[in-house]
Amino acid sequence: MEFDNAFEVPLPPAEAWAVLMDVRRIAPCMPGAELTEVVDDRTFKGKVGVRLGPVALTFAGTAQFTALDPAAQKATIKASGTDAKGRGGAQALVGFRIEPVSGGSKVLVRTNLSLSGAVAQYGRGVGMIQDVANQLVKQFAETLKAEIAKSSAPTAAVSAKPPVPVKPISGFSLLLRSLWSWLRRSVLGQT
Numbered sequence: 129m130e131f132d133n134a135f136e137v138p139l140p141p142a143e144a145w146a147v148l149m150d151v152r153r154i155a156p157c158m159p160g161a162e163l164t165e166v167v168d169d170r171t172f173k174g175k176v177g178v179r180l181g182p183v184a185l186t187f188a189g190t191a192q193f194t195a196l197d198p199a200a201q202k203a204t205i206k207a208s209g210t211d212a213k214g215r216g217g218a219q220a221l222v223g224f225r226i227e228p229v230s231g232g233s234k235v236l237v238r239t240n241l242s243l244s245g246a247v248a249q250y251g252r253g254v255g256m257i258q259d260v261a262n263q264l265v266k267q268f269a270e271t272l273k274a275e276i277a278k279s280s281a282p283t284a285a286v287s288a289k290p291p292v293p294v295k296p297i298s299g300f301s302l303l304l305r306s307l308w309s310w311l312r313r314s315v316l317g318q319t
Contacts, residue, residue, distance in 0.1 A: 131258040133237045135269035137276060141226045144233035145201045147276065148224070157271040159264055164188075170196075176209065178260075185247060186212040201226040216245020237265065 137144050151172050155163040160177035170193040177186045189209020196203050202225040210217040221240045226233050
């Protein structure tokens with residue numbers, strides 16, 4: 129399944145590119161993500177945890193930059209992982225590009241996601257998966273903006289603490305947000 133997301137950061141495109149290429153810095157901004165190993169400058173290992181109601185899924189896997197175009201500020205990442213409890217896996221091809229906007233940059237993300245095993249049963253509806261992705265990207269963007277603001281502050285040079293990891297997004301709140309989004313689109317005709 130394919131879906132698109134976008135978010136803005138308060139940096140010019142060249143600076144936004146540099147921040148997004150700093151995987152050690154941005155990984156903790158993703159809800160439930162943990163960087164476990166830097167294999168090389170293009171390959172990373174990690175874990176991502178998501179709670180969907182009573183079901184907690186933790187994927188361990190690898191992400192690799194398969195294409196980098198710093199001049200055009202475009203990148204493609206191939207990621208794959210398996211659930212720690214053997215309930216299936218996920219593979220994703222994620223492409224993003226940066227465009228200038230008033231006040232900073234817009235990051236446009238296209239994801240092609242494939243789920244397998246029992247995990248695929250949890251996320252049957254494309255609309256539900258897209259709503260989950262929207263919530264994750266929104267929380268990532270908010271945390272990233274806070275990290276950028278913190279590192280831009282004059283005291284950032286004095287205290288170079290790593291960013292605080294974001295907790296996995298709650299399945300209950302995610303379900304409510306997704307349900308509300310679906311109701312707005314389907315019943316009320318709003319976007």
